[in-house]
Amino acid sequence: MAQWDVRRLVSEVERLGTHALPYVELHREITDRLRKVMQIDAACWHGLDPDNVLLTTANPVELLANGFLTAETEMVAARAVLASEYQRNDVNTFASLAKRRLPSAILSETTRGRPERSARYNDFLAPFGLPHEMRTAMVTRGRAWGCVVFHRTEASGDFTAEDAALMGKLSRPIAEALRNSLRFDAARRAGPRAPGMLLLDATDGIELATPGTEEMLDLLRYSDPVARSIPAPVLIVAAQTRAAGRDGRQPAPLQVPTAQGWVTLHGSLPSGPRDRVAIVLQATPEAQAAPLRLETFALSPREREVAALIAQGLDTAGISERLFISPWTVQDHCKAIFDKTGTRTRRELRALVFFHDHLPAIAVRTPLDAGGHLDVPEIP
Helix, strand or coil, X not given: CCHHHHHHHHHHHHHHHCCXXXXXXXXXXXXXXXXXXXXXXXXXXXXXXXXXXXXXXXXXXXXXXXXCCCCCCHHHHHHHHXXXXXXXXXXXXXXXXXXXXXXXXEHHHHCCCCHHHCHHHHHHHCCCCCCEEEXXXXXXXXEEEEEEEEEECCCCCCCCHHHHHHHHHHHHHHHHHHHHHHHXXXXXXXXXXXXXXXXXXXXXXXXXXXCCHHHHHHHHHHCCCCCCCCCXXXXXXXXXXXXXXXXXCCCCCEEEXXXXXXXXXXXXXXXXXXXXXXXXXEECCHHHHHHHHHHCCCCCHHHHHHHHHHHCCCCHHHHHHHHCCCHHHHHHHHHHHHHHHCCCCHHHHHHHHHHHHXXXXXXXXXXXXXXXXXXXXXXX
16 A cells, blocks of 8 residues: 555544544544545444453444344344453454554464464354454554454455554554544533443343333443444443453443443342343443543543542642642643643633533533532442
């Protein structure tokens, strides 16, 4: 591929990232541009939680629209992919790609020409007529914000090292475009207040759902372009909870962006029949949601702490005392925060937090609490 093609694609993706597109639309726009330089028979995009690199969303629209999957077989494929990510050893997992210098890999190259070494190939790719696969994690500043799987049929032939190199160059700008999409599309706080709980059987059938759960599931379905009864994040948490149980470790919570705020999912293994999973779904507490929103500006963990305290109105001395750091260190963090958020003063930063955070809550008439504050969830 000519060098100008790569530069043009990077420029196009960067431009798209400034348009505040919903991420499903962003997926489509990026895929359309890539098809001008690369054969793609079907693309399947996923969201990733940048804290733990767990899948948060799945967008298999093209697999369904192009006839590779049906409503009946989509769950079979999803189970195969989730099993490869969380339940058994397989190659080119999204978590492993996110750590690589080149975050893009071709199945046939990784398996040295023997794709049947991959359980995912045997259970999903080959049976569904998609033997050729290339995966890419979208990473910026060491954080993965999404990933994509490109598929080809036997007739189209395999992907090339040039294709993988191109996606490696696009990983950062796509990650930043996805991060911007979340900044504008998902950072809303006017979601439901009461948590819900699901009890899933060994085949992920719903045994029990508490009142309020359906409202949470509707939020997750809105962010999942495929209208499934159980949204993808719930299945992801169920799979990784079972895997954690087998390994004797604690399952990690999953934070998912939705059109009305972040939703946190906690999985656990209750007593009783094997492989049942209990999942609690709740609006992410404000003390956790604010740092998530600030991270979409690529702030470091310490910078997010400082920015959150600035947004609360603390001065340099107050921040220094709260975080046990010197006033000069606070000033250094402030400079980095201003550079990354495009602001120049603490007032501008507080205004930014207001317009990207409080204003959406006000627009949907979020009630005030007894102290005159927006009534948002707090940590119990």
